[in-house]
């Protein structure tokens with residue numbers, strides 16, 4: 128996410144193909160010597176997941192309210208005795224405009240079951256008989272979502288448009304680790320951790336409003352997506368443009384939808400998205416999904432990233448646009464615990480944004496506040512109490528830290544190795560440090576100066 132907008136420089140680096148090797152010239156200050164990125168594999172297309180959501184949404188476009196039924200099929204890779212569900216609409220700052228979610232009933236393998244809610248964002252369903260690793264469990268939830276009105280955030284309704292992001296009950300399973308219970312943030316940021324999943328979402332009843340959403344639709348208000356960590360949608364009346372592009376032999380349909388009445392030019396956004404998708408596919412591995420959509424609606428500052436779908440606010444065409452594209456690699460393709468390690472998604476997206484915009488000197492000119500210095504690795508619970516320092520402490524300080532490692536092109540190469548090694552998974556700081564150390568042996572020492580612990 129990014130909610131601070133600035134003008135952006137536009138110097139892009141050149142990408143050369145020399146003798147079949149990919150060479151990159153740094154786009155900003157630092158060494159201008161081309162650096163080869165060798166030994167890096169390809170990013171595979173998404174494949175069916177061990178987590179599948181089948182969801183029916185009964186939507187009232189007048190009130191914004193949703194009655195939902197989610198049928199979730201999940202095959203854990205560890206033995207478990209409970210199911211944990213996160214209800215993210217109940218997080219964030221709580222005021223009169225905040226959405227709220229309530230789960231009315233739950234069934235495990237078709238048997239009605241009880242559940243507890245230790246905090247508003249966490250539902251726990253005990254399964255005393257246990258579920259063995261490798262065995263599928265079927266969880267059905269009936270739930271409602273209340274949307275009070277306009278809000279500068281991911282769930283909002285006004286007279287022209289409806290935004291629904293982070294609005295579905297999700298399983299916070301970290302493969303090989305277990306359930307993630309990271310507390311929510313009260314700021315306008317993300318604290319979720321979800322594994323990649325497959326989705327079928329149907330919206331009822333039919334509406335005259337247009338719907339843009341994660342994945343692809345069948346023309347009858349049903350969407351499917353494969354290998355995405357979440358599913359989001361926006362309703363409105365849009366002027367939109369679309370173009371097919373090819374990245375590394377792979378077709379991607381790029382669409383920009385702008386709410387009617389806004390002065391934002393969808394073609395201008397489209398051009399910036401296409402440029403960023405192509406650049407980042409070269410720097411960090413190809414974009415593996417078949418669509419990327421930006422939807423611009425009123426009452427939103429900056430942008431909010433979802434897999435294959437980004438919500439942006441009016442006037443956010445600047446650095447927000449490549450920043451949100453970058454999140455498709457750093458959050459969407461390679462996941463992380465956004466509440467515990469926000470620097471891993473926001474910091475790396477800021478690095479990519481800097482590479483796209485040629486703004487290293489701009490980042491480096493920013494002073495890190497005293498309460499953020501050497502705290503790059505701090506969790507959202509810390510930044511909630513130091514909100515004014517969050518942007519510089521995480522977004523800016525991460526760029527400082529990565530730039531301190533060495534040439535920017537070598538950082539990009541390390542990040543491409545990191546993406547390929549962790550695609551569709553959930554990465555940890557140790558995995559990122561490992562990839563960086565392969566390029567820069569002193570990574571642990573350098574990052575420690577910024578507050579990143581290696582252990």
Ligand SMILES: [Zn+2]
Pocket residue numbers: 128129450454472473476
């Ligand atoms: Zn961001």
